[in-house]
Amino acid sequence: MTAGMAGAVFGCQGGGDRPTASAPAGAPAGAMAAKVAQYTTVRLTADLRGLGEQERRMIPLLIAAAAEMDSVFQQQIYPARDSLVHALSDSSMRRYVEINYGPWDRLDEDRPFVPGVGPRPPGAELYPHGLTKDELEQAIARSPAGRALAGQYTVVRRDSAGQLVALPYHEVYAQPFARAAARLREAAALAEDPGLRRYLQLRAKALETDDYQPSDFAWLDMKTNTLDIVIGPIESYIDQLVGRKTAAEAYVLLKDKSWSARLAHYAALLPELQHGLPVPDAYKRERPGTDSDLNAYDALYYAGEANAGSKTIAINLPNDEEVQLRKGTRRLQLKNSMRAKFDRILVPIAGELIAEDQRPRISFDAFFDNVMFHEVAHGLGIKNTIDGKGTVRAALKEQYSAIEEGKADILGLYMVTRLLERKELTGASLEDHYVTFLASIFRSIRFGASDAHGRANAAQLSFFEEHGAFSRDSATGRYRVDFPKMRLAVDSLGGLMLRLQGDGDYAGTKRFLETRGALSPTLQSDLARLGTKGIPVDIVFEQGPAVLGLGR
Numbered sequence: 001m002t003a004g005m006a007g008a009v010f011g012c013q014g015g016g017d018r019p020t021a022s023a024p025a026g027a028p029a030g031a032m033a034a035k036v037a038q039y040t041t042v043r044l045t046a047d048l049r050g051l052g053e054q055e056r057r058m059i060p061l062l063i064a065a066a067a068e069m070d071s072v073f074q075q076q077i078y079p080a081r082d083s084l085v086h087a088l089s090d091s092s093m094r095r096y097v098e099i100n101y102g103p104w105d106r107l108d109e110d111r112p113f114v115p116g117v118g119p120r121p122p123g124a125e126l127y128p129h130g131l132t133k134d135e136l137e138q139a140i141a142r143s144p145a146g147r148a149l150a151g152q153y154t155v156v157r158r159d160s161a162g163q164l165v166a167l168p169y170h171e172v173y174a175q176p177f178a179r180a181a182a183r184l185r186e187a188a189a190l191a192e193d194p195g196l197r198r199y200l201q202l203r204a205k206a207l208e209t210d211d212y213q214p215s216d217f218a219w220l221d222m223k224t225n226t227l228d229i230v231i232g233p234i235e236s237y238i239d240q241l242v243g244r245k246t247a248a249e250a251y252v253l254l255k256d257k258s259w260s261a262r263l264a265h266y267a268a269l270l271p272e273l274q275h276g277l278p279v280p281d282a283y284k285r286e287r288p289g290t291d292s293d294l295n296a297y298d299a300l301y302y303a304g305e306a307n308a309g310s311k312t313i314a315i316n317l318p319n320d321e322e323v324q325l326r327k328g329t330r331r332l333q334l335k336n337s338m339r340a341k342f343d344r345i346l347v348p349i350a351g352e353l354i355a356e357d358q359r360p361r362i363s364f365d366a367f368f369d370n371v372m373f374h375e376v377a378h379g380l381g382i383k384n385t386i387d388g389k390g391t392v393r394a395a396l397k398e399q400y401s402a403i404e405e406g407k408a409d410i411l412g413l414y415m416v417t418r419l420l421e422r423k424e425l426t427g428a429s430l431e432d433h434y435v436t437f438l439a440s441i442f443r444s445i446r447f448g449a450s451d452a453h454g455r456a457n458a459a460q461l462s463f464f465e466e467h468g469a470f471s472r473d474s475a476t477g478r479y480r481v482d483f484p485k486m487r488l489a490v491d492s493l494g495g496l497m498l499r500l501q502g503d504g505d506y507a508g509t510k511r512f513l514e515t516r517g518a519l520s521p522t523l524q525s526d527l528a529r530l531g532t533k534g535i536p537v538d539i540v541f542e543q544g545p546a547v548l549g550l551g552r
Helices: 029-036 053-077 081-087 091-100 133-142 146-150 174-190 194-209 213-221 257-275 321-327 335-353 356-361 364-377 392-421 430-447 452-466 483-502 506-516 521-532
Strands: 039-043 154-158 164-168 227-235 247-256 293-304 314-317 330-334 470-473 478-481 538-542
Touching: 029 091, 039 335, 053 174, 053 227, 053 247, 053 293, 081 091, 133 146, 133 164, 146 154, 146 164, 174 194, 174 227, 194 213, 194 227, 213 321, 227 314, 247 257, 247 330, 257 293, 257 364, 257 392, 293 335, 293 364, 314 364, 330 335, 330 364, 335 364, 335 430, 335 478, 335 521, 335 538, 356 430, 356 478, 364 392, 364 430, 392 430, 392 452, 392 483, 392 506, 430 452, 430 478, 430 483, 430 521, 452 483, 452 506, 483 506
Parallel strands: 039 538, 293 330
Antiparallel strands: 154 164, 227 247, 247 293, 314 330, 470 478
16 A cells, blocks of 8 residues: 555545445445446457467566556555445445546546545545645745655655655555566567567666656657557546646557558648647747657557546557657557447437437548547647746646647647648548537547546537537537538637647636536536436446456
8 A cells, every 4th residue: 555545444545534334325226327337348359360479478468567557546546445345235336436446436527426435635645635735836845855746756745744755656656566567577578579678678667766758768769569558657637636646557559550551641740730730939839749650559458547437549648748849759549449439429429419410420530530630639739838937737737637638639620620621631521520529529528527538628618619610409409510610619729728838827727627617507418318318428348368368
C-alpha cells in the first residue's frame, strides 16, 4: 500500500470514508444491474497468425507487466477496492466497483454508489485528504522542495510536523514497478526488433527511476515493431486538485501495418496545417514535430487508468511538451476497440437521435477519421503560453485536460475539412464527418462531467447549438446538422480554444467550461432515452492471454 494507507478495511488514506461490511445494500438490485448494463462486454481479441514464435512468447510477458499498473492505479485511486468487493453482498454492486476501480461512478460525475462512502477526494490518493489547492500552491512557492511537490511523478504526504513532503513514485510503488520492469526486460530479451528491444529496456529503467524522457524518445524512434506497449504513469485525469499528478496505466498493442501505411502521410502535413489555423500568428508560432507517427493497432490488453470506466479508442503520446516539440508524437488508433464502440453504441445512438434522412451519413470511415484527426490535432496549436511564462498545461492547471480534449476534437474537424478540400483525404464526405461527429458527441457526452472528454463535448454541444450548427425536431426528438453553419462554428470554436490556451487564461477557460458544460433539460431527457432503449454507454473487456488463445 501507498504510505499512509495501511489500516482500515475500507479506509482511504488518513482514515477516510469507511463503509462497514454490514452497510445496507444501497441502490435497489435492479438499479445497480442497470448501472452495470451501461457497459457492454467485448472480447478483446486480434489476429495473431502473422506473429513469429518469439513475438507470441512476448505477449504474456507484456500483459503481465501491464497488469502491474492495475496494482499501482488501485493504490492511487482507492486502495480498499478488493476488500470492499469481498464485503458487498450485491453482485451487481461488486461488479460496478470492479469496473470503476472504486465506489465512485465515473459515468455519473464520480458520485458514490456505495452507502457510507463520501465524495471522491479531488486529489485521489495522490495528496493528503483535505489539502486545498491554495495550501499546495503556497507550499510549492515557498518550499525548497516545491518543484518535487509539483512534480507529476510524486505523491504528496504530510510529515510528522504536518509539512508537505514529496515521495517519488518509484519509491512509493517500488514493488509493482519492479515486477513490471522485470517482465519488460524478459520481453526485451525475446524482441527481434532492435527499436522495440531498446524501448522496453529504457521503459523498465524509467519505472525504477521516474525518468521517462529517454524512453519517450526511444518509443518515437521505434518504427518497424509489430508489438507495442504503452506503460507507466501517463495521464493526469484523476488529479482534480491541480491536474499535475499522473496515473498508472498500460496498453498492450498489435500494429496493423497495412492500415498504418494508409495513415502515414498525414503527419508530414502538420506544419502546413498549423500555419493555416484560424488564429493570429502568435498562437501558432510553434512548429509541430514532423517525426510523428500515425498508426493503427488492435488492442490486446488495457490496465490501470486506461481500463477504469470508459475506454479510450485512440492515444496521442508522449505528453512531455519538450519531447513533442523536438520529435512530435505518436497517434495510435485502436481499431478493434473503435469498431466495437461504433457497432454497439454509435450506430444505435444515431438510430435514436439523428434525423432519418441524415442517418445514412453515419459511417465507420468518418468515425475512424474523426478519432484519428482528434489525436493528430493534439499536436497543433501551442504548448507554451504566448507571454513566455510557461507551458499551457501549467497555466490551465486542472482545466487543461478538458480544454485540450475539446481543442483536439474541433481542430480534428478543421483538419478533415481542409484535407478534403485538398483531396488529401478520400472516402467519407465532409457531411458524413459532421453527422458522425454529432452522433459521437452524444456517445461520449454520456461519459459524465468528471471525464475530460465528457466536459469538452458538453461545451462543444452548447457552442454548436448557439451557433445553429444543428437543430432539434421537437416532434421526433431527433437532431439535424446544418452543414454551412457547422463549418463556421468549427473555425470559431477552434480559434476560441486556441486563444484560451495561448493566453494561459485559467479564469476564462474555467468560465467557458462551467457555463458551457451544463446540459439542457431537453438534452438530458434525450440522453436518458438512450438508456431506456438499452443502448450501452461504453465497453468493458474480457481480456488476457487465455482470450487471445495463448493460455495462461
